[in-house]
Amino acid sequence: MALTLYNTLHRKKEKFVPLDATGKTVTLYTCGPTVYNFMHIGNLRSFLFEDILKRTLIFSGYDVKHVMNITDVGHLTGEDDDSGEDKMLKGARREGKTVWEVADFYTAAFKHDYLVMNMTAPFIWCKATDHIAEQVSMIQTLEKKKFTYFAGGNVYFDTSKLKDYGKLAKLDLKAEEKGKTKARVEKDVHKKSSHDFVLWFTKSKFDDQEMKWESPWGVGYPGWHIECSAMATKYLGSQFDIHCGGIDHIPIHHTNEIAQSEAALGVKTWAAFWLHNEFLVIGAGEKMAKSGENFLTLDVLKGRGIEPLDYRFFCLGTHYRNPLMFSWEALDGARTARKRLVEKVLELKKEGAVALAKIGVGGQSYVDLFAAAVFDDMNTPRALALVWDVLRDEKLNASEKYSVLLRYDCVLGFGLADLAEDKIPAAVLTLAQERLKARLGKEWKKSDELRDQIKELGYIVGDTKEGFELKKI
Ligand code: AMP
Ligand code: ZN
Numbered sequence: 001m002a003l004t005l006y007n008t009l010h011r012k013k014e015k016f017v018p019l020d021a022t023g024k025t026v027t028l029y030t031c032g033p034t035v036y037n038f039m040h041i042g043n044l045r046s047f048l049f050e051d052i053l054k055r056t057l058i059f060s061g062y063d064v065k066h067v068m069n070i071t072d073v074g075h076l077t078g079e080d081d082d083s084g085e086d087k088m089l090k091g092a093r094r095e096g097k098t099v100w101e102v103a104d105f106y107t108a109a110f111k112h113d114y115l116v117m118n119m120t121a122p123f124i125w126c127k128a129t130d131h132i133a134e135q136v137s138m139i140q141t142l143e144k145k146k147f148t149y150f151a152g153g154n155v156y157f158d159t160s161k162l163k164d165y166g167k168l169a170k171l172d173l174k175a176e177e178k179g180k181t182k183a184r185v186e187k188d189v190h191k192k193s194s195h196d197f198v199l200w201f202t203k204s205k206f207d208d209q210e211m212k213w214e215s216p217w218g219v220g221y222p223g224w225h226i227e228c229s230a231m232a233t234k235y236l237g238s239q240f241d242i243h244c245g246g247i248d249h250i251p252i253h254h255t256n257e258i259a260q261s262e263a264a265l266g267v268k269t270w271a272a273f274w275l276h277n278e279f280l281v282i283g284a285g286e287k288m289a290k291s292g293e294n295f296l297t298l299d300v301l302k303g304r305g306i307e308p309l310d311y312r313f314f315c316l317g318t319h320y321r322n323p324l325m326f327s328w329e330a331l332d333g334a335r336t337a338r339k340r341l342v343e344k345v346l347e348l349k350k351e352g353a354v355a356l357a358k359i360g361v362g363g364q365s366y367v368d369l370f371a372a373a374v375f376d377d378m379n380t381p382r383a384l385a386l387v388w389d390v391l392r393d394e395k396l397n398a399s400e401k402y403s404v405l406l407r408y409d410c411v412l413g414f415g416l417a418d419l420a421e422d423k424i425p426a427a428v429l430t431l432a433q434e435r436l437k438a439r440l441g442k443e444w445k446k447s448d449e450l451r452d453q454i455k456e457l458g459y460i461v462g463d464t465k466e467g468f469e470l471k472k473i
Helices: 041-059 087-095 099-116 128-144 173-177 224-236 247-265 298-303 308-316 328-350 361-375 380-392 398-412 416-420 426-440 444-456
Strands: 004-007 012-015 025-030 063-070 076-078 083-086 124-127 148-151 154-157 197-201 240-246 271-277 280-282 459-463 468-472
Touching: 004 271, 025 041, 025 224, 041 063, 041 099, 041 240, 041 271, 041 280, 041 298, 041 308, 041 361, 041 398, 063 099, 063 224, 076 087, 083 087, 087 099, 099 124, 099 426, 124 128, 124 224, 128 148, 128 154, 128 197, 128 224, 128 247, 154 247, 197 224, 197 247, 224 240, 224 247, 240 247, 247 271, 298 308, 308 328, 308 380, 328 380, 328 398, 328 416, 361 380, 361 398, 380 398, 398 416, 426 444, 426 459, 426 468, 444 459
Parallel strands: 025 063, 025 240, 063 124, 240 271
Antiparallel strands: 004 012, 076 083, 148 154, 154 197, 459 468
């Protein structure tokens, strides 16, 4: 069965075929978080869609080499036009910490949220600040190829030098030139065109920028876009299969990643497929944002009795390319539905259901229907509906139902297999991760309280170099 994915580059669904000649491995780059605050649940919707993509690729038989960056420098508050200050600095000022402390704390918090939502960790998470040399080297290549200019203390990418600049966003540069469409109003007087963007900042930005490095253009720091180009190239090569992010990245961040990568690497198509998720919206269709009032985190949801996996269930009920409307009622509905699913799976186990190595014809037809749903550009609402069809089908015995659901769970990721086996309960893992978060934030009292709560649930938590270990009492 062919896997089709909606490719933003061509605005249509396309059959997915990996670049790897053996057809085995898929290379995937996903734009990661900017670690100056907690992730809001809109951000998590974005990472979840990428997790479903990865699981779908694995379900269809591929190995996936997934790289995700951690943005800890260079992402400015004025997202579109290189204006404003570094978000990290904003976070540090808000909390009275150094930018490095802020980055460490929110990176740990991000990983915690990512894991408790049962998202599969990437092959590599790479920090922008660990890859300054790679970014400098790519800018030097662009400079040698005459794609840059130096003005007002910054190195800019000259978008006029690239024939197909803006192809992802379908920017009509000719119409803009003739004034038929509105060009962005530019605040930076040094730019030759409003589309040009900064590759390396030196003098033009803030004396109190804490993160800065030597470079051929002076002490400074990289622009936001270059980190993704440099790290994707380092870990995945000069061409790779799929690149993802939220729809807000299409006009600027991804457009600029494509421009500088294709210019530096001399390739026609850097990433073959570009996939983007729609927003989680709240109230009157407002995007959830880190700076707005509508800032909901997993912790806030937890306070209302909604577990991370309930939120996962809620998200999967809407296709990733449709806006997802937030409401507490809908979240309560998802919680109830997931609870029912868990109960049903436990009942099947009680009836003696076992995971079958080979599923019979009746069960297999449900696996095929599920594959058809997820291979159709990850139609998770259709896939979720099949879960209930399987449970209702009286022609299937307990083991068949259980085995089909386990296959589904490879993509849906509700941890159904862990439920029935003697695995560390999710609650214990969550508490241990929270304790790690507390320790990283030097909140010793909270850390001790969490250790006691874990003990009450029958586990002893210890510290290790990687994080923690859990032993049953
Ligand atoms: P950031 O940490 O701001 O770089 O964002 C991380 C990811 O979340 C990016 O891919 C964004 O496009 C995505 N994102 C931001 N806001 C929302 C939202 N309200 N709904 C869904 N995705 C979002
Ligand atoms: Zn990126």
